[in-house]
Structure formats: C-alpha cells, structure tokens
Amino acid sequence: MNTLEKQKSKIEATVESSIETIDGDIATLNLGPTHPSTHGIFQNVLKVDGEKILSSVQTVGYIHRAFEKIAERRPYSQITPLTDRLNYCSSPINNLGWYMTVEKLIGAEMPKRVDYMRVIIMELARIADHLVCNSVIGVDAGALTGFTYLFQQREKIYELFEEVCGARLTTNLGRIGGFERDFSPEFHRKLKDFLKDFPKVFNEFDKLLSRNRIFMDRTIGAGAISAERALQYSFVGPNLRAAGVDYDVRVLNPYASYEDFDFIIPVGTQGDTYDRFQVRQEEIRQSLRIIEQAFNNLPEGDYKADIPEFFLPPKEEVYNNMEALIYHFKIVMGETPIPVGEVYHSVEGGNGELGYYLISDGGRSPYRLQFRRPCFIYYQAYPEMITGQSISDAVLTLSSMNVIAGELDA
C-alpha cells in the first residue's frame, strides 16, 4: 500500500466514522417553554435522533395561579372569574358549569328558558373553542388562510358574548340562578345573522382542509392513540371520541335540558390528528343544530330562577324595598347560608368532561373546590403519542389535542 492509498483509506475511515456519529448521535431539543407551536407556556425536552423523537419529558405549571387555593377564601359568586381563566377559549362553559354546581348544592331548579339560553351560550362557546383548535391545526400544517378567515367568525361569537355580558374573552357570564338580563333584541338579530352566515364560511374552510391531499398526508397517522390507551389515560371529549369512544357528558348525564335536543356524537376510528380534526368539525355542525333548535324553541318565561337569597335583586328594589336590601347586603357580603354537603358536577367543556368537586362546610367559601381539568389529565399521554414520530408531527399532535395552558396549570 503506497502513501496515496494510505491517505485515501484514512480519509474514508474518517468520513465513515463521522457519518456514524451524525446518525447515532442523540440530540436534546427544547420544545418550549415559549415556542410558537406550543400555543401556551409549557416545555418538552425531546431526545431526538435526527427528526425522530425518542423520548419526551414534560414540564408544566408555568402559569399556575393557585385557583383552588384562592377559591377557599372567596364567596361563591366571586369564584366565577377564576373559572373564566381555566379554558379561556370557551370561558362561558366554565362559568355556567360552575353555576350549575352551586345550584346543585343549594338545590335550585332553573326555568326552561334559562336552560335553553345556557345551551345557546355553551354551544356558541364550543364552536369558538373548536374553531380556534381546528384553524390552528391548519396553521401548524402550513395553511394560514383558514385561520384568518375563521377568526372573523369567532369575532362574531365574541360580539354575541359581549352583547350578553359585556365581556369577550374572560366573560364572567351569567349568575348563580340564571342570567343578569334577558337576551337583548340586538343579540337575537346578531345570532340570526351568525346562524345564516357562519355555515357558508365554515363549509369553505372545511373544503380547504378536509379532503386536502397535503393536509391529509400530514395529519393521518400523526399522534395516534388507541381507544384502550386513551381510556387508560382518562381521555375525554373530542380526543377520546376521535379514538372511537362515544362518551359525551351531554348525552350520558344531561344538564341544562340537553335531553331536549336532537344531535349526534361524532366518533373517529384511528385517534390521530386527522380524526381529532374531523370530530371537531362535525361537532361544530352539531352545535349549530343545537343552537338552532334552542333558539327557535326558546320557551317563554323568566331569565332567572326564583332564588332571592342568591340572585341579586334589581337596584331600584334595593333602594325602596326592605327585603331586597337585606338580600342585596347578604349576597354582596357573602353571608347567605350555604348547605353543608359535597357535590360533583360535570359539563362537556371544549375539551371534554370539565368537573367541579365542591365540598361545603356551610361557610361563606367552599371548604374545598377541585376542578377536574381535562387538559391536565390527557396532556400526560403526549410523550407516548409522539414517541417515534417526527418533530413536525409532534407539533401537529399538540395543536390537535387542544392543550390550553390555562386549563392545564389551573
């Protein structure tokens, strides 16, 4: 072997070994805490071999605000603003779920009209929640258009909330015992417009992505989970239904007269990103059906229940009527007697079963209030779902699970 050949084989050996180190080298990648694709503050430390994810370690709690602790110092009516900030994409569902929990504890019956009004608000909130989630899946797959187009419609929903309660994002909508006022004529007009305009825009969005070859290639098989594993991880809501389990609190444990409405529960088969997307798309259509039914059959009656010890009297009565003044004082000072007991109530939130476990010792604040936050519970399955997938699929999986940092960290 001459010198030249020696040199050549040496170079080849070096090149070969360097290729080996590139391929065999496992890199650590920080996905988050602040990263555009996480839609909130949470960190994933990934071990990656090239593009392939080998393992993931999650860190959560970046925006923990101790809501359960704060709730132990507050009168019941002042806990609603805390629930706003759980899943802030669909605050009204959290608000109304909390009122229903308290109403269960005090044994208050709502008039039919309140139930129907609540159903309209909750289904609008569900549409807003799913619109954000699905349009963001599009963004993460590279299609920004649908997002900007749909957000105009979400704006319409926020205008409707504004019409009911004056706020848009953190709504604090309604009261224990009903609503603070009836739906205004302006609300009726805006809702009619929304029901007329929205399906057209929504169908265009659906056409953009649903059967889009590129979108399907990106999402089918990405971040799949089987029904067995999903149940093991206590999945609920659209994520569980995408895996093929038809569990919906609205059907199994109806609240707010959901049993009066005709709607179907869409289910997927694969539990992957595409199925989660499709389940949410269909749920938006079903929500529209529910809103139409509730709006067209809105019963006559009062917008509030007859529970003066919990529902603030009108101001003019407070100034002129002894009883109203006493109730007003007691409610504002948090001196209304509350029964001793413990209740668990759950509603179908944007992400599935949102539960409230409330223990009352008769005091002005709950003795213990726990929120069953669906995000917190199902997000722990994320490492299992992305192991073996590429980083870009992990991003899509995260957005399709609709992990909301506020709900995750309480």
Add this chain to the structure above:
Amino acid sequence: MQSKLSNTAVSDALKAKFGAAILTSDTPYDFLTIEVEPSAMHAVISWLKKEESLDISFLTNIGGVHYPEQTDREFAIVYHLQSMSNNFRMRLKAYVSLENPEIDSIVDIYAGANWMERETFDFYGILFKGHPNLIRILNEDSMDYHPMRKEYHLEDATREDKDDRFFGR
C-alpha cells in the same frame, strides 16, 4: 340517561367482597360515596375495574382534602370513578394521618393516575407508594411545603387592618 347500576347494588357488592375494609357508605346528593380502608384502596379500585358486571373502569379524578381538626384522619384522598357502559359514577374516600400520609399508588391500574397523584402530592404532601416519579408538578421544585394544607392562609395572618369579626368570621 338512566344509570344501569344502583347505588345499593354497588355498595352491597363491595361489602360482600371486601367486608371490613369498607368502612362507611353514603349517598350525598344521590352520589355513592364509600369510605375504604387506605390499605385496601388499591385492591378495591383494581377489583371494580376487573369485575365485568360493574365495569367501573374509568378514573375521573383524584383529589386531596385536608381536615386539620380530625386527629389521625387529617387527609382525605378522594377518587372519582365511573362506568361508561353502565353510566354510573361513584366516589371512594380514604383517610390517612398527618404523621403517615401514605397510600398505594394506582398508576399500575390507570396510567392517567400519574399526574393526578403527583398533583395531590404537590399540594397536600400525600405519598403514593409505588408511584414511578413522585415529584412536584405545578409548583416550583424548590418549594418546601404543600400549599393546599389549611395551615397556609391565603392572606398574611399578621395583617391587622382588616377586622372581620363583625361578619361572624
């Protein structure tokens, strides 16, 4: 939708199977609540999941409650379980003491219990034996106390500018 199981049927089945380990049974607001001996909790949850006639195989929630006045029963660990096929919900409780706040982890039965138990540990300091990774989850790692315990007041206890006596507090 009507539940296919009744509270009494489930509570009787549990009493027949576990006898003395089932301490009390109650139905506040028509919600079956059963107190179980802490040492038997793992076996009870495991049996409820395997027993086909009940099929209570979905873990809804785990939470802690602190009762500082109850000597030797300071902490309650509350499990909410449900059966989707029978549309039935129930609550299991176990009380543990402040000196020895220990209970068996159920991560081997429900993978989803992992974070729920970590959260309960984080806020109440309840130790779940056999948990694969029992560390804080929402609070900061260097925190040296468990903030949901009742001895930690939300407001500064030394404050003198607020007088709540007039309102019976």
